[in-house]
Amino acid sequence: MTEIVDYDLYEVPPRWLFLRIETSDGTVGWGEPVVEGRAKTVRSAVEELLDTYLLGEDPSRIEDHWQTMYRGGFYRGGPVLMSAIAGVDQALWDIKGKQLGAPVYELLGGRCRDRIRVYQWIGGDRPTDVGDAAAEMVDRGFTALKMNATSELRRVDNPAAVQAAKDRLAAVRDSVGDEVDIGVDFHGRVSKPMAKRLATALEPYEPMFIEEPVLPEHNDELGDIARRTSIPIATGERMYSRWDFKEIFEDGSVDVIQPDLSHAGGITEVTKIAAMAESYDVALAPHCPLGPIALAACVQVDAVSPNALIQEQSLDIHYNETSDVLDYLADPTVFEYDDGYVDLPTGPGLGIEVDEAHVKRQAEESVDWHNPVWRNDDGSVTEW
Known part of the structure; x- marks a missing residue:
């Protein structure tokens, strides 16, 4: 054995x-x-x-x-x-x-697609210059983008904050036209009343989805938000098992789920979550602002999930200031993007070859990343 x-x-x-x-x-x-x-x-x-x-x-x-x-x-x-x-x-x-x-996808029943569409991040943590960035990414072949909706917000903020979010999305839509999809991430940094106002304000620009409009502990409010807008609702990056997803499937308020293959129990669990979602007519778009191994795992699940809509990937994302996804692969061509899609890998296992020597060298560097702590004007902590 x-x-x-x-x-x-x-x-x-x-x-x-x-x-x-x-x-x-x-x-x-x-x-x-x-x-x-x-x-x-x-x-x-x-x-x-x-x-x-x-x-x-x-x-x-x-x-x-x-x-x-x-x-x-x-x-x-x-x-x-x-x-x-x-x-x-x-x-x-x-x-x-x-x-x-x-x-892996062959061991999970075989692929039901040849490639999976991917989206590209623009704008950074506090979104800026999104119109120009969007045009650049579309020129590079991407047909779907994602951006943060806002920087930090107060629990009940002023009309200028709503208008700023609306103007940013308008700039992207004007820049890329109607044939490019734009996901808008609320990032859990938006309170319930502001989520309602923002959803109404952004609706004319027809986002692909609004992501995590409220924090997962307030998922009971998703139904109310969904009833106020035709924009598809997405959530799930901070939900960790099929049991966490049960309530939102039964509630019917979510259109796209975003479990993370490095947070929600891996390939074994996310294939089950995806199958549950399919039975409720909910699409799958795995969360993945991470490295090449996580992305490879996502693509394996995308390959066997009929309801897989699109795949997040972190190439050039604002977090990757010192190293990027492809740096750790012996053959980075496995994640070459063509017309906004990535082909399914054909190699065994996860389909990637990790450059072990590079991993060991990089592991000698000091790594101590923590997300920033944001504060309101009055000094109180707000969501990042």
Whole structure:
């Protein structure tokens, strides 16, 4: 029997954590278990899972391992544990695919598409110069874009704040026309009353969706927001399991779900979430402002999900100031974008070859990324 015999964790810039698992037959699988800004915490959780359970186990029993990692502790769920499980799960699927000589999507039933559409970020954390940036990205072949709707907002802000968001989206729409899709991310930084006002203000420019219009702890308000606008509602990056998604599916207020393959339990769990979504006529657009391993895992799930709409990817995103997605790959052409799409990888496992030497060099750098803490004019903390 092949066994899991070793593992390594590499914290690398700009803000990622890579997991390398090795088996007794020499097969290596890669995963990306991270909560952005909490890499060291998740690292400890991964070490606990490997050291107390997975070392010495047969890597092929992925479903059983998932259930054991999830149910084997009295406390379960949440961003840290589910992100740790996610990275391990990705690595186990990578190993299985490599051992069987097939892409993961072949092991999940085979692909239902040849490629997946991707979108490109513009504008940064506090969105600026979005019209010019949008035109540049469309010139590069992208047919879908995403931008933050606002910078920080007060719980009830003034008409100028609403007008500024409206003007930014108008500038992008004027720049790229009606054949380019524009996702607008509220980023959980918008309160319920402001979400209602912004949705109304942005509707004439027909965004592809408004993302995370309220924080997940206020998902009970999504129905009210949805009834006030025809813009599709998207959410899910801070939801970590199929049980977290149950309520919004049953409520019927969400049109696009965005589970993160590095936060929501990995390939095993997100394929189940995607199937649940399909039964409620809800589209899938996996969240992925992360590295190449997470993106590769996303594409494997996109390949087998009939309801996959579009894929986030972080090339040139504003977080990637020191390293970018392709820097860690021995063959970066696997993620070449053509007319706003990326072809499904044909290599075994996750379909990528990680440049181990580069990963080890980068892991020697000091990495301590944390998201900024924003404050209102009165000094009170506001959502980032």
